[in-house]
Amino acid sequence: MIETKVFEKPKAMVDVTTHYCPGCTHGVAHRLVAEVIDELGIQERTVAVAPVGCSVFLYNYIDVDSYEAAHGRAPAVASACKRLLPDSVVFSYQGDGDLASIGMAEIVHAANRGEHITVVFINNAIYGMTGGQMAPTTLIGQKATTCPLGRDPKLAGYPIRMCEMLATLQAPAYITRVSVAKPKYTIKAKEALKKAFQTQIEGKGFSFVEILSTCPTNWGLRPVDATNWLEEHMMPEFPLGVFKTPE
Amino acid sequence: MAKGRVGVNEERCKSCGLCVAACPMKVLRISDKINSKGYRPVEQFKEGCIACMMCAITCPDVVLEVFRLEDDKACNA
Amino acid sequence: MAKRFLMKGNEALAEAAIHAGCKYFFGYPITPQNEIPEYMSKKLPEIGGVYLQAESELAAINMIFGAAGTGKRVMTSSSSPGVSLMSEGISYIAGAELPCVLMNVMRGGPGLGGILPSQSDYFQATRGGGHGDYRLLVLAPSTVQEAVDLTMLAFNLAEKYRNPVMILADGFMGQMMEAVEFNEMHMDGLPDPAEWAVGYMKQRGRRALVKSLYLDPEELEAHNWKLQAKYAEMTKNEKRYETYQFDDAEILIAAYGTVARIARTAINELRSEGLKVGLFRPISLFPFPYDPLETLPKSVKQILTVEMSCGQMIEDIRLAVGKELPVAMYGRVGGMTPSVEEIKDQVRKALGR
Numbered sequence: 075m076i077e078t079k080v081f082e083k084p085k086a087m088v089d090v091t092t093h094y095c096p097g098c099t100h101g102v103a104h105r106l107v108a109e110v111i112d113e114l115g116i117q118e119r120t121v122a123v124a125p126v127g128c129s130v131f132l133y134n135y136i137d138v139d140s141y142e143a144a145h146g147r148a149p150a151v152a153s154a155c156k157r158l159l160p161d162s163v164v165f166s167y168q169g170d171g172d173l174a175s176i177g178m179a180e181i182v183h184a185a186n187r188g189e190h191i192t193v194v195f196i197n198n199a200i201y202g203m204t205g206g207q208m209a210p211t212t213l214i215g216q217k218a219t220t221c222p223l224g225r226d227p228k229l230a231g232y233p234i235r236m237c238e239m240l241a242t243l244q245a246p247a248y249i250t251r252v253s254v255a256k257p258k259y260t261i262k263a264k265e266a267l268k269k270a271f272q273t274q275i276e277g278k279g280f281s282f283v284e285i286l287s288t289c290p291t292n293w294g295l296r297p298v299d300a301t302n303w304l305e306e307h308m309m310p311e312f313p314l315g316v317f318k319t320p321e
Numbered sequence: 322m323a324k325g326r327v328g329v330n331e332e333r334c335k336s337c338g339l340c341v342a343a344c345p346m347k348v349l350r351i352s353d354k355i356n357s358k359g360y361r362p363v364e365q366f367k368e369g370c371i372a373c374m375m376c377a378i379t380c381p382d383v384v385l386e387v388f389r390l391e392d393d394k395a396c397n398a
Numbered sequence: 399m400a401k402r403f404l405m406k407g408n409e410a411l412a413e414a415a416i417h418a419g420c421k422y423f424f425g426y427p428i429t430p431q432n433e434i435p436e437y438m439s440k441k442l443p444e445i446g447g448v449y450l451q452a453e454s455e456l457a458a459i460n461m462i463f464g465a466a467g468t469g470k471r472v473m474t475s476s477s478s479p480g481v482s483l484m485s486e487g488i489s490y491i492a493g494a495e496l497p498c499v500l501m502n503v504m505r506g507g508p509g510l511g512g513i514l515p516s517q518s519d520y521f522q523a524t525r526g527g528g529h530g531d532y533r534l535l536v537l538a539p540s541t542v543q544e545a546v547d548l549t550m551l552a553f554n555l556a557e558k559y560r561n562p563v564m565i566l567a568d569g570f571m572g573q574m575m576e577a578v579e580f581n582e583m584h585m586d587g588l589p590d591p592a593e594w595a596v597g598y599m600k601q602r603g604r605r606a607l608v609k610s611l612y613l614d615p616e617e618l619e620a621h622n623w624k625l626q627a628k629y630a631e632m633t634k635n636e637k638r639y640e641t642y643q644f645d646d647a648e649i650l651i652a653a654y655g656t657v658a659r660i661a662r663t664a665i666n667e668l669r670s671e672g673l674k675v676g677l678f679r680p681i682s683l684f685p686f687p688y689d690p691l692e693t694l695p696k697s698v699k700q701i702l703t704v705e706m707s708c709g710q711m712i713e714d715i716r717l718a719v720g721k722e723l724p725v726a727m728y729g730r731v732g733g734m735t736p737s738v739e740e741i742k743d744q745v746r747k748a749l750g751r
Contacts, residue, residue, distance in 0.1 A: 080325075081377040081387035092382060096360070097337030101381025118600040123464070133607055139596040141467055142609035144490050147460035150452065154424060154464035157448045158472075159597045180460070183453040257343050257375040290337075297337040 084108040086117045088137050097297020099254045099287040100128060103196055104135050106254075106264045107167070110271055111138065120163045121155055123148040125177075127169040128202040146177025149184035152191040163274055165192040171201040174210040174234050181240070185280050188245030192270045192281045195236060198289040199308060206292030210234045213311055218292070233311060237284050241317035247279030249318040253286040255304040259314070269320075278320040286312055325372025327365040328386035334362035340376035340385060349376060400579040407542045408433035408572040411475070411501055411565065412441070414549035417580045420471040420499070421447030424461035426454055426480060429513040430569035431503035434475040455480040459487030466496035467608040469591020471553050475501035477569070478519050479510065481527065488562055489528030492625070493610030497556035499549070500534070500564045503572040504706075506733040514733025515569035517655060520710035523566050524684045531622050533629045535563040535636060536683040538654045542576035547583070548681070554585035555636065559628055560594075566683060568706065570656045570735055632685050639687035640679040643669060645695055647676030649748055652703040652715050654680050656735060661704055664741035675745055680711070691718035701725045702748055704736055 083089065087108040094100045111117050117138060124132040126145035133140035139162075143151045148166035156164040173181050173195050184191065200218055201207040208218040208225060211233045215224040225233075237251045248270055252263035263285055270281035286308050288300035295303055327349065334356060340363055341349045352364040363384065370387075377385040405413065412434045415423075423438040435451060442449040448465075452458035458474050465472040476484060481502045491498060504519050506512030523536045535555055539545035545567055552563040592598045596606045612618035640658075643665055644650070653661045658679040668675045674697065680687050701723055703712040709727040716725050728744045730736045 076391045076393060077326075077388045078391070079386060080372055080389050081374045081385070083383045083386075087383065091333050091358075094381065096335035097339055097381065099381055101383070102379070105381075105383055121596055130611065133609070137605055139599050139605045140607050140609075141464065141596065142494075142607075142611055143463070144460060144486055147456065147463075147487070150457040150460035151464035151467075154422075154448075154450070154461035154472075155468060155596065157450065158422060158465050158468045158470055162597060179453050180457050183457065187450075257378045260378050297339050298342045301339065301342075 084112045086111040086137055088135050090134065092135055093131060094128060095291045097288065097290045097300060098128070100196065102254045102260060103194065103285050103287065104132065106260070106267050107165070107194060108136050109264060110268045111136070113268065114271055114275065116163045116271070116275070119161060120165070121159070123152045123155070123164065123166040125166070125168040125172040127172050129167055129169065129196065130203070132167050146172050146175070147180055148172070149177065149180040149189070149191070149193065153184050153187070153189040156189060156191050160190070163271060165194060165271070167194045168196065169202065170195070170197045170199060170209045170211040174236055185240045185246045185282065186243050188247070188279045190274050190277065190279055192274050193283070194267070195282065195284040196287045197236070197284055197312065198287040199233070200289050200292050202289050202292055213307060235312060237282065237317045240282060245280060246282060246318050247320040248273045248281040250282070250316045251284040251286065251312060251314050253304065253309060253314060255286065255288070255301045255309065273320045284312070323372045324390040325370040326388050326390060327370055327376060328388065329363055329365070330384050331356050331362035333382050334360055334384045335382055336360040336362065337381065339379045339381070343375040343379040345373060345375060346371055400581055402577045402579050404575055404577050405542070406433055406573065406575050407545060407567065408503065409437045410542050410546050410578050411549055411567065412437040414546040414580060415473050415499065415553070416441060416445070418471065418550040418553040418583065420473050420553060421445055422465050422470060422472040423448070423474065424450050424452055424458045424465065424472070425474045425476065426452050426458045428477045428480045430505055430515070430572050431475050431477050431501070433572070434501065455483035456487070459484035462498050463487055463491050463494070463496065466491060466498040467494070467596045469595030473499040473501065475503065477503045477505045478507050478516070481519060481522065485528035488534070489526070489530050489532060490610055491562050492532035492534070493530065494608050495560040496608065497560050498562050499552045499556055500562055502564060502566050504566065504568040506731070512733040513569065515656065515735065516706045516731065516733060517568060517657065518707040518710065518731065519566065520683065520705070520707060523564050524686070532625060533684050535559065535561060535632055536566050537563065537638070538566045538681060538683050539571065540655055540658045540679065542571060542574065543578045545571060546578050546580060550583040554583065554588065557588045558585065559632060560589065561628065566655070568656050636682055637685050637687040637689070638681035639690060640681060641690060642677035642679065644676040646674050646697050647695065648674040648697055648699050649745060650676050650678050650694070650698050650701045651741070651745070652678045652701055652711065653705065654683065654711060657704050657706060660736060660738055661741055664738045664745065667738065668742055668745055673745065673749060673751065683711070686714045688714070688718040691715065698723065700748060702728060702744060704728045704741055704744070706730055706735065
C-alpha cells in the first residue's frame, strides 16, 4: 500500500493549539489564510494586522510580520504599512465588533481610497471576546447579552451588510462574501481568499472578503448546531456572492 | 472510489464534532479517550475513508491529516 | 553661511522634518496647524515620500503606528483637540516602542476652546496624555529657528529611544514668520530598524511583532519597568534648558515657548530700570530640568511663572523648589499672549515696586 499525504498543516501556520473555543471557525479562517500564503509563496513578505477581539492572538498562529492594532484601526495601520512597504502583502483580519462598529470610519475610508490591502472580515454577528454583546451585524430577534430580549430594530436598527455598503464605493477592486458553515462553502471561501490576495499582488487594489462564521459559545449552540444556524439564519440575511470583481 | 485514512493529532482536538458531521462516509466519531486538556479526541473507527478531506477542511484546529492509499499494483477502479 | 529662508512657523516645522529625513506624513486638518499638512502634501510626493490625509486624527495616529512599525522616519501634526483624539494611539506607539515625531501646535481649550494660541496641553504632553505608564520626550521651542533645530533633534531622539517625541509649539509660533536656516543634524549609534521593524523577515530570518498586549502580569510588569528604565535614561541624558540673567536675579520668571521670548524682552526692559530679574526657560518639558531650580543663586527670593494656561508648568517649578521659595502664577487663557507690559507690571508688583 502506498500512502500519500494529501492534507496537512500549512507551513505558515505555527504548530500550537489555538485558544479559540471548540468549533470556533476562526481556526478554519486562519488555516485558509495560511494555506493561501503558502500557495502564493509570500510568507516572508506578508504583514498581518491583527485586531482587538478573540483573534488578537492571530500573530501567535500565523508566522508573518505582524502588528497588533487598536480596536477598529487595523485598516489605517495596514494602509500606512502598505504605502511604506509597497512590495509587502498586507492584510487585516477583523471581527464584526471591530470592523463594523468602532472601525467603521477606518474601513470605509481605506476602501474608498482604494488602499492596496486585503481585509479579511470575520462576521459572526456578535462580540465574542467580551462575552457575547450585540454587534452591528446581530440579526433581528437574535439574543445577546446587551439585547437579552432579542435585537429590536426600533432600538438598535438593523444588521449592517458591509459588502453591499462598501460596493457602492468606486475604488474597491474585489468584494465578496463567503461562508465556512460547511465544507462545500469553506472550499469556495479559500478560493475567494486566494483571489483577494492575488488582487493585491497584481496591483489591482482593495480586496475585502467577508467570511460568515460561527460563535458557538456566545450563540449558546453546540459547534455543529452553530454551523446549521449560520446556514439557516445568517446566510439568508447576508447573501453569499461577489459584489465587486477585479478588472 | 479512492481509499484513504485519517491521522489524528489527539492533543490538538477540542471535541467539537464538526468533522464527524462533515464526513460523508461516517468513519469518524468522538472517542472515549481523554487528552491532556480534558477533551475527548476524534478517532477514525472504521474503514471506508475515501480521502475526500471534508473532515480536515472543516476542522478548526488542524487536528487531521488525510492520506490517500493506493495498491502497489495499478488498481482496477 | 547657510542659506536663510523667511518662513511661516508651521512650514518651517514641516521643512525641518524633511531635512531630518522624514518622508512620511499622516495627519488631519485642524486650525492652527494646517500649513503643516498642506506643505507636506506638496513636498512629499516631490521627494518620493507619502502624504496621506486621514479620515480623522484617530485614523492618522494609527497610520503613524503602522508607518512607524516599518522603522522609517514618520510624523504627524495636530492641535490640542486633535491630540486628545490621538491619545490612545500615542499610548499604543509608546507601548510598542516605536519611534515617531508628533507636533502639537497648541490652541485654546478645553473642548472646542478657541483657535488662538495656548500652553494648556502641558499636562497632556508631559504626563503622558493617554493611558498607562508611559512618557513622551517633549521639546518646547521658543523661536521658529529653535523649532527647526529641535524638530531635527526630535527624529534622532525618537530613533535613539524608540519612543514618540513631541514638539510642543503654539499657534503663535505656527503662524508667525521668521528667517531660519536648516543645518544638518546627524546622530551616530542609532539602533538599526532591521533588528526590530516589519519588512525585514527575509533578512532577519524571523518575523517582527509590533504589539503592546501582555496578558501575563509578570510579563507586563517586566515590560513596564523596561519602559521606565528608558525614561530614566532620557532623564539622565536629555534635559535641556536655558537661563538668562540668572546670577544676581532677585526674582525669576519661569516660562517656555513663545511666552519665554516675550518674557526675555520684559526682562531686558526691567533690567534697564534697575530691577534684578532673570529667566528660567525649560526646553525639554519631559524630562523636566529640575536641577538648576534646586541650586538657585542665593539672590533669588521668588519665582513668577508666566504661562498661557491656568497654571500647569508651575507644578513642576513647585516640585523643584518645594517650600523654599514662593512661586506665583500669571496666566492668560483666552488665546491672547501676555504682553511685555503685562509681564513687567506683574514683576513690579511681585517686587513691591
